[in-house]
Amino acid sequence: MRSLFKFHGGIHPATNKAQSNHKPIAQAALPSRLVIPLHQHVGNSAKPIVKAGQHVLKGQIIGAPEGHVSSAVHAPTSGLIAAIDMQPVAHPSGIPDLCITLIPDGHDEWSAREPCADWKALSHTDLRHRLRDAGVVGLGGAVFPSDMKLYSHKHQIKTLVLNGAECEPYITCDDLLMRERAAEILQGAEIMRALLYAEEVLIGIEDNKPEAIAAMRSAVLEGRHERMEVISVPTVYPGGGAKQLIRVLTGIEVAAGVRSTNLGVQCFNVGTAYSTWRAIRHGEALISRIVTVTGHVGQPQNFEALIGTPMDELVAQAGPLPDTRGYIMGGPMMGIRLPSAEVGVIKATNCLIAMSDSLFPPALPALPCIRCTRCVDVCPAELQPQELFWFAQSKNLLKAQEYHLFDCIECGACSYVCPSNIPLVEYYRFAKSEIWAQETSKKAADAARERHEYRELRIEREKQEKADKLAAKEKAALEAKALKSAAPLPPAVEGANVSLCDAPVDADPENTMQLKIQAAIDHAKQQAAVSKPENTEHLTPQQQAEIATIEARRARIRELALSSADEHTKE
Amino acid sequence: MPGFFSPFITKPDSVSQIMLKVLMALIPGIALYVWYFGPAILVSITLASLTALATEALMLRLRNRPVMPFLKDNSALLTGWLIALSIPPLAPWWLVVIGTAFAISVSKHLYGGLGNNPFNPAMIGYAVLIISFPVQMTQWLSPHGLGAIQLGFIDQLNYIFLGVFPEGIKLDALTMATPLDTLKTQLHLDGQIREILDMPIYGRLAGHGSEMVAAGFLLGGLYLLASRIISWHIPVVYLGTLFAVAGLFHLLDPAHYVEPLFHWFSGAAMIGAFFILTDPITSPSTHKGKLIFAAGAGLITYLIRAFGGFPDGMAFATLLMNICVPLIDAYTQPKVFGKKEQKP
Structure with a gap:
């Protein structure tokens, strides 16, 4: 037996997994339409590369990754692109995002795939490119592009941790995936191990999933996987958090702001390993995922659903019940309440829970904190939640950060145990967002101040330059005159501070006047040269076009202003 | 909702x-x-x-x-x-x-x-x-x-x-007068512990009757511990400190300092250890803080009982330590996840 480590705290809510884990994964019916958001992953939104009205094939890229951290989005089935527009998405804010709406044609016709029988023959760079193009992202909920995480130097990473803990109540999608597709998960893990040069693979599964543990163990034996171990870990929420699982399996604590790879560990969800294998071996993009549909429904079950499947069409296959009061995407501890049941399934959708009053009773009014420190006892980050609450409530943001606000993983254990029913995590989210907002506005203010200071400096400099030039001119003129009249030169004034007033008093007044006039003319000429718009040369045709449009717009505005002024005068 | x-x-x-x-x-x-x-x-x-x-x-x-x-x-x-x-x-x-x-x-x-x-x-x-x-x-x-x-x-x-x-x-x-009060008065009258405890007001451990009430509070306190309403830190360290200090004085001069068990079962020591000092609102929230808080209260209780003007010191010990709670909390903040010295 491997000796396991413990993390502090944790809670034991009712697991509610039995409802959905006794039936095999069902293939969800082809929906009437698919609403596919272009931003389903951490990083930049994918860029749409199809047009409305275009016919696409299953697996065809419809959103291309943009920039360094991004991932591709694909057509989950063949059909017609109906629209590319703003639609509600699975985000608690309810703010719409750019989505591609696809009407399936029913043929489910694949585009050309590029399977690879021997992935070991491919270079690591090639493997990563394939994963990026296949849109493989972390399926545990973080949806971070996997290719970015599968990069390492030799001997940097000792352990690859596969996360099959699934600690949130109600969710069973990883459980079923491990029971039914263990071999493919392990093949995917081998690709990950190779990319990371990792020595060992540790697969952590909570001990309330004996079937999954057995299936994975026999797959390890059958597949003859070396240095790969399936480890049964105690069932405690949030034992499936990456930091917590790494701690339990390896004893390493990954502090906030530290990359686990620097400590020799990388962690992936079992579903991500499965998708990695499908992407490399079969050339299949990530166009579907396992979704647990449970809670207040007649037949709770896991479905393999296409990305973009409207949630209500998915729930319809699990027997929706009356008195359903909304849906949670994810688990009851960290999931989000969906703004509408019509939003599409995304890569992060591991579970859909229909809510009813009996399953999710109304929250009681919050009482003051009595500092009972039950929250301290359960906090896996070992924070002092009651102090953070106090600081967040009084907007003492500096103090909140001093008490490690940003180490909070928002697991919700503190809110769960609070006898005063204080929604603690909401206070922390609020404090974090306040700090981010402050930081953003501070940056903006800093930039504005810098700009202003630079402008002042420039104006000062220009003034100085003007004065210098004028002085030089005068001096030259005086010298010329002195030469002409052969009069004794006035003592030469060194430096630049010669102005008109400093003109030698013994000079001929008329001549001085002429000089002054000449200087003024020269000065004006010079000014004309200086005030010419700068940087108008070497412009690209595009920039010139932009300037032209801006000029046109300004002319138009001037015209409008004039005409309205005319109207005013008429009145 | x-x-x-x-x-x-x-x-x-x-x-x-x-x-x-x-x-x-x-x-x-x-x-x-x-x-x-x-x-x-x-x-x-x-x-x-x-x-x-x-x-x-x-x-x-x-x-x-x-x-x-x-x-x-x-x-x-x-x-x-x-x-x-x-x-x-x-x-x-x-x-x-x-x-x-x-x-x-x-x-x-x-x-x-x-x-x-x-x-x-x-x-x-x-x-x-x-x-x-x-x-x-x-x-x-x-x-x-x-x-x-x-x-x-x-x-x-x-x-x-x-x-x-x-x-x-x-x-x-x-x-x-209470057993603690009687003890104090008799000691002032140059009595010896052994003689004083022979008075009918005293029972097996401390005051007749009141020692049993204290035992009742101990029983209730154990229930609070078992049902995790309170943690062990405050009662154990409070009673431990009281026992240790009283024991030390008793060992040095048994004729004038009563044995530690007497202190446990007299006055408000038991109810204080389990029901008063453990009030979460007025006690520290960190484990280390609770230890300091309870040790301080135990020491002050003994000092007031043995040398102070009041027969019992529980209430004033509690109040004096209550004042220190914000300070204790501020200086006993534990290290958070991943920021301790790692022992792999």
Whole structure:
């Protein structure tokens, strides 16, 4: 037996997994339409590369990754692109995002795939490119592009941790995936191990999933996987958090702001390993995922659903019940309440829970904190939640950060145990967002101040330059005159501070006047040269076009202003 | 409607239930109190409860706070019970009423109500009474079998509410000093511990009767520990410190310093260790802080008992350590996940 480590705290809510884990994964019916958001992953939104009205094939890229951290989005089935527009998405804010709406044609016709029988023959760079193009992202909920995480130097990473803990109540999608597709998960893990040069693979599964543990163990034996171990870990929420699982399996604590790879560990969800294998071996993009549909429904079950499947069409296959009061995407501890049941399934959708009053009773009014420190006892980050609450409530943001606000993983254990029913995590989210907002506005203010200071400096400099030039001119003129009249030169004034007033008093007044006039003319000429718009040369045709449009717009505005002024005068 | 943000489930636990369990844990001690000292204590508890609830409701209304949710949290009730248990049961009715009303109104609500009071309200109530009414606060009922006369329940009620005794009976005949008080007085009169403890007021460990009440509170305290209402830190370290310091003095001079078990089962040590010092609002929130807090309280309790002007030091030890709580908390913040020295 491997000796396991413990993390502090944790809670034991009712697991509610039995409802959905006794039936095999069902293939969800082809929906009437698919609403596919272009931003389903951490990083930049994918860029749409199809047009409305275009016919696409299953697996065809419809959103291309943009920039360094991004991932591709694909057509989950063949059909017609109906629209590319703003639609509600699975985000608690309810703010719409750019989505591609696809009407399936029913043929489910694949585009050309590029399977690879021997992935070991491919270079690591090639493997990563394939994963990026296949849109493989972390399926545990973080949806971070996997290719970015599968990069390492030799001997940097000792352990690859596969996360099959699934600690949130109600969710069973990883459980079923491990029971039914263990071999493919392990093949995917081998690709990950190779990319990371990792020595060992540790697969952590909570001990309330004996079937999954057995299936994975026999797959390890059958597949003859070396240095790969399936480890049964105690069932405690949030034992499936990456930091917590790494701690339990390896004893390493990954502090906030530290990359686990620097400590020799990388962690992936079992579903991500499965998708990695499908992407490399079969050339299949990530166009579907396992979704647990449970809670207040007649037949709770896991479905393999296409990305973009409207949630209500998915729930319809699990027997929706009356008195359903909304849906949670994810688990009851960290999931989000969906703004509408019509939003599409995304890569992060591991579970859909229909809510009813009996399953999710109304929250009681919050009482003051009595500092009972039950929250301290359960906090896996070992924070002092009651102090953070106090600081967040009084907007003492500096103090909140001093008490490690940003180490909070928002697991919700503190809110769960609070006898005063204080929604603690909401206070922390609020404090974090306040700090981010402050930081953003501070940056903006800093930039504005810098700009202003630079402008002042420039104006000062220009003034100085003007004065210098004028002085030089005068001096030259005086010298010329002195030469002409052969009069004794006035003592030469060194430096630049010669102005008109400093003109030698013994000079001929008329001549001085002429000089002054000449200087003024020269000065004006010079000014004309200086005030010419700068940087108008070497412009690209595009920039010139932009300037032209801006000029046109300004002319138009001037015209409008004039005409309205005319109207005013008429009145 | 549940909240719009996660988590969507909560543990079925409430402040009201926690306080109720603490009240229940007081019952063994109260039962033994009645057994040894008669039912007068029940009158005090009832008076204190009613005063506490009435004051709480009044203060909530004055502060424009919702009355019912707070009345139902049982915290005022607990304050009332603790005050009733810390003052002599056969006392004029206004004593417990003044103590309770002051505790709830001044030391709780004027500081912001539930969760915001820096001092333990029950101990503030006790301190106000012992300073303002020292005579009434030291007239304790003698346990059954020790006093010259036993008073019936009706006669007790007559005294509590009307201040009259049956013909020919005086208060002095019914009451006596507490075991701790007697010990102190006798030591001042150059008595030796061995002789003093032979007096009939003393039982096996400490005061006759009162030692059993303390044992009742110990039983209730163990229930609180078992049901995880309180953690072990404060009671164990408080009693441990009291035992260690008392033991040290006893070893050095057994004739003048009583043995440590006497201290455990006298006065408010037991009820203080499990029910008063453990009040979460007025004790530190960190584990290390709780240890410091409890050790300090144990030391101060002993110093007041052995060298101070009051027979018992529990209440003042609590209040003195309450002052230190913010400081203790600030300096005992534990290291967070991943930021400790790692021992792989």
